[in-house]
Structures are given as structure tokens and as C-alpha cells.
Amino acid sequence: MNTPDNTSKTTSVPEGTAVPVEKSDSQWREELTPEEYRVLRQAGTERPYTGEYWDTHTEGVYQCRACGSQLFTSQEKFDSHCGWPSFWAPLAEGTVRYLHDRTMGMDRVEVRCANCDSHLGHVFEGEGYETPTDQRFCINSVSLRLVSPKN
Numbered sequence: 143m144n145t146p147d148n149t150s151k152t153t154s155v156p157e158g159t160a161v162p163v164e165k166s167d168s169q170w171r172e173e174l175t176p177e178e179y180r181v182l183r184q185a186g187t188e189r190p191y192t193g194e195y196w197d198t199h200t201e202g203v204y205q206c207r208a209c210g211s212q213l214f215t216s217q218e219k220f221d222s223h224c225g226w227p228s229f230w231a232p233l234a235e236g237t238v239r240y241l242h243d244r245t246m247g248m249d250r251v252e253v254r255c256a257n258c259d260s261h262l263g264h265v266f267e268g269e270g271y272e273t274p275t276d277q278r279f280c281i282n283s284v285s286l287r288l289v290s291p292k293n
Contacts, residue, residue, distance in 0.1 A: 163209045163258035174208065181284045182208045182260040185245075185252065190225025193283025197221075202290035203233070204281075209258035213237050214281070216288075220273060226263065226280045230273035238262065238279075253279060260285065 165173075170183050180186040190196070195204070204214040204227070214229045222228035232238045236256055243252040243264065253262045263281035271278055 165258075170208070178207060178284055181282050185261040186282075187263075188226075188282045188284050193226060195227040195283040195286060195288060196225055198227070198288065200288060200290055202288050204229075204286045204288055206255040206258060206260055206262070207285055207287045208260040209255060210287075211237065211255055211257040213255065213262070213286070214279070220271065222271060222278050222280070224278070224280060227283055227286065229279040229281065230271070230275045230277055232279065240265070253281065255285075262286075 167183070171179055174182060177188070181188060199216070199219075201216045203212050204216075204219075205212055212233050214231075214233050218229045218231045218233075220228055220230060239254050239256045239259075241252040241254060243250050250264050250266070253265050254260060255262060261282075262285045263279065266278045266280060267276060269276070269278055
């Protein structure tokens with residue numbers, strides 16, 4: 143991951159790079175529910191253990207709820223017991239972008255959809271999870287849509 147303070151095998155869309163899907167604020171408000179808009183466009187956070195996918199084990203691909211881009215798969219999802227869906231890596235290089243986030247008195251790395259710049263959640267490293275990357279992409283369920291192979 144190419145975060146503000148770290149570089150490893152997964153890269154991001156460089157900060158300041160234009161994203162393919164650009165819509166006006168009013169267009170986003172029309173297309174998204176109030177909760178989707180709050181999280182995806184205003185970088186909100188859903189309450190832990192309340193989202194649709196925090197404990198889901200269904201196979202499939204997780205898409206961005208705002209634009210439909212494929213972001214994560216169930217193969218990289220793991221049980222972190224944090225209350226939000228957790229993944230150890232995105233689906234592919236360049237599907238997400240990273241921003242240094244110093245809000246709420248914290249120093250962390252925000253994860254956004256590289257296609258539409260919607261807020262997804264945050265990524266944390268070095269927490270001791272036994273995953274191939276030692277990373278936890280902590281993603282809001284409301285930012286995602288799970289598409290199973292059966293659909």
C-alpha cells in the first residue's frame with residue numbers, strides 16, 4: 143500500500159489525481175440515501191456492529207455503493223471483531239486511494255474509492271492480525287454492495 147508514511151506492494155491513485163466519476167453535490171444527494179451520503183460523501187462512520195456486512199461470510203465481490211467499482215472480495219475479508227467489515231487487501235492495485243487523515247484527534251489513513259472518491263473507511267497496520275499483509279481495511283458496510291457469484 144502506498145500510504146502517506148509507508149510504501150509496499152499495493153499502490154494508490156496519487157493524491158490530487160482526478161477521478162473518473164465526478165458528480166455535483168446535488169446529484170450525489172439524489173442518488174444516495176441520507177446515510178449513504180453522510181458516509182460516502184461526508185466521510186462519516188456508521189456505528190459498529192450495525193452494518194449489513196460486518197459479520198457476513200457470503201462469497202462475492204464488494205463494490206462501491208456510490209459508483210459500482212469492484213473494491214474488495216470475500217477472499218480477503220476476515221473476522222477482526224471490530225464491528226465493521228475488515229479486509230487485508232483491496233481487490234487490485236489502483237482500486238482505492240489513500241489520504242492522510244488527522245481528524246478527530248487521530249493520525250490515520252483514510253481509504254477512498256479511486257473511481258468516484260467516496261469515503262470507504264480507514265486502513266490500519268501492525269495490529270497483529272495474522273493476515274498476509276498485516277493490514278486491516280476497516281470499511282463501512284454502507285459504503286459497499288456485495289455481489290455474490292449467484293447474482
